[in-house]
Amino acid sequence: MLALALLTGLLGLGSRHYAPALPAWLAAYAGDTLWALLVFWLMTLAQPRWPVGRAGRWAFGLAVAVEISQLYQAPWLNALRATTLGGLVLGFGFLWSDVLCYGAGVLLGCGLEWCWRWGTTGP
Numbered sequence: 001m002l003a004l005a006l007l008t009g010l011l012g013l014g015s016r017h018y019a020p021a022l023p024a025w026l027a028a029y030a031g032d033t034l035w036a037l038l039v040f041w042l043m044t045l046a047q048p049r050w051p052v053g054r055a056g057r058w059a060f061g062l063a064v065a066v067e068i069s070q071l072y073q074a075p076w077l078n079a080l081r082a083t084t085l086g087g088l089v090l091g092f093g094f095l096w097s098d099v100l101c102y103g104a105g106v107l108l109g110c111g112l113e114w115c116w117r118w119g120t121t122g123p
Contacts, residue, residue, distance in 0.1 A: 001045035008038045013088075032098045035088075036063045036105025044113060052117065056110040063102040070094045 012034035019027035040059040047055060069077075071094050080086040091098070 001041050001048070005038055005041040005045060008034050008041055012038060029097070029101050029104075032101035033105040033108070036060070036102035037109045038105075039063050039102075040106050040109030040113075044109075052110050052113045055113070056106050059109070060102060060106045063106070064099055066090060067094055067098050067102070 012031050015022065015027065015030035015034060022030070036059065039062055040056060043055045043059040043062070044050070044052075047058075050058075066089070070091050077090070081090050081092055
């Protein structure tokens, strides 16, 4: 899971860095989708015995909570968001499209995790 989280994080950073070279729709949505996938991998790393569905629900809930927190614009929180790490983790402004991307990222993670679990233990 840690390797998947690191790979996903690198892909997410790459999607932002190389955005001008990517198709517009991919540049616009890949980073948020990969961020939610990263949250899912970290959730499964933190709670490896949880069923996939529970990990997915918690990952999606955490991602949406972070997105909703972007509606709160306190000076201290904006100062934290102004840092590189703070901006990557907390984001800047609420967008419904981000919530959809989070759903896609978590569903992708759940699907991959189910395939991995079924492939190693059977249905």
